[in-house]
Amino acid sequence: MFIILMMLILVTEGMDSFSRDDRDRHLITRGNVDGIVCASLFLRLFPQARVSFVTSPSAGAKVLSLDHNSSNVVLADLALVPDLEKGIRAIIPEREVITIDHHQPNATSDVRSALVVKEGMSAASVLYHHLRIDSGMRKLVAIADLMEYCETDLLEEEVELNGLKKVFDEARVLDFAWRLDIGDDLFRVQASARLSQGLWPSEVGMIKRRYLQVVNEQRWPKALARVSSNLTIRGGTAVLESHDKNRSLYGFGTRALVEVARKKGCNYAIMVNQRKQHSSVSLRGLQPDGLNLGRFVEDFTAVHGLEGGGHPTSAGARIPVETTNQFLDEFVGLTNR
Numbered sequence: 001m002f003i004i005l006m007m008l009i010l011v012t013e014g015m016d017s018f019s020r021d022d023r024d025r026h027l028i029t030r031g032n033v034d035g036i037v038c039a040s041l042f043l044r045l046f047p048q049a050r051v052s053f054v055t056s057p058s059a060g061a062k063v064l065s066l067d068h069n070s071s072n073v074v075l076a077d078l079a080l081v082p083d084l085e086k087g088i089r090a091i092i093p094e095r096e097v098i099t100i101d102h103h104q105p106n107a108t109s110d111v112r113s114a115l116v117v118k119e120g121m122s123a124a125s126v127l128y129h130h131l132r133i134d135s136g137m138r139k140l141v142a143i144a145d146l147m148e149y150c151e152t153d154l155l156e157e158e159v160e161l162n163g164l165k166k167v168f169d170e171a172r173v174l175d176f177a178w179r180l181d182i183g184d185d186l187f188r189v190q191a192s193a194r195l196s197q198g199l200w201p202s203e204v205g206m207i208k209r210r211y212l213q214v215v216n217e218q219r220w221p222k223a224l225a226r227v228s229s230n231l232t233i234r235g236g237t238a239v240l241e242s243h244d245k246n247r248s249l250y251g252f253g254t255r256a257l258v259e260v261a262r263k264k265g266c267n268y269a270i271m272v273n274q275r276k277q278h279s280s281v282s283l284r285g286l287q288p289d290g291l292n293l294g295r296f297v298e299d300f301t302a303v304h305g306l307e308g309g310g311h312p313t314s315a316g317a318r319i320p321v322e323t324t325n326q327f328l329d330e331f332v333g334l335t336n337r
Contacts (some may be wrong), residue, residue: 022048
């Protein structure tokens with residue numbers, strides 16, 4: 001009888017401990033270096049938490065709408081487009097939602113009470129300071145700051161401690177690794193879990209192997225060459241248009257476009273992928289005080305349809321295919337004034 005009683009106590013305590021762990025926490029973030037570092041920081045504090053990687057704020061809104069169990073949700077580096085705001089408002093009365101961002105939201109945003117914003121640093125850096133994570137993760141935060149072109153005190157201190165080459169090389173390892181298969185979210189989750197132990201990317205076997213494959217296959221120089229051969233320059237804007245959905249940039253996408261645009265002295269870069277019904281557009285600003293790209297695509301899609309949003313220097317949109325030329329003409333006209 002005593003043994004049975006003890007077993008019941010152990011089972012009850014075990015079930016209770018499971019109900020109080022961090023399985024009810026959910027991070028939704030992007031699948032790039034900044035997002036992967038965000039995930040590693042989150043898993044550092046909450047090892048059993050759920051992590052979802054998305055390609056856009058709208059995709060984040062969809063994931064949020066399908067989550068009926070998490071009591072604590074963190075959104076990292078996702079612009080507050082209307083459908084994401086709508087999703088946040090729908091669950092705020094029942095659950096805690098925090099939005100982590102490193103660019104100011106639109107003035108019309110009405111979910112500011114759930115917003116944590118610090119400009120001039122990566123989303124991972126904002127999350128690091130907000131959650132007060134231990135110093136063992138600083139080197140990964142420095143990688144995110146470097147990849148987001150943010151000159152932070154943390155990055156400067158880590159460069160002084162480890163050397164610029166080390167930080168740059170490690171950022172390159174992680175950035176190349178996830179691009180081997182950009183749709184592989186399982187890799188992102190597993191890599192984030194390993195990085196949450198405070199390791200450099202090169203110290204994680206699965207990351208290092210993928211990096212070496214990308215290097216050996218010469219994907220980066222091939223991507224740059226393909227961009228250079230198909231690029232057009234309108235004013236100070238580098239434009240890369242693709243009518244063939246199978247035309248690949250070897251996983252580097254706008255990263256390769258931005259690299260070539262910088263070398264050619266452009267202030268902006270736009271990638272356009274035309275489909276039958278719509279065009280997908282990605283915009284990048286290469287100067288700090290230029291046109292607010294997020295606001296531009298919001299204004300355009302508000303008039304012409306579909307959706308768009310983003311930050312002042314990084315934005316994306318889906319626009320009706322017949323408005324593609326008008327989109328480019330209006331953008332170039334505004335940026336050449």
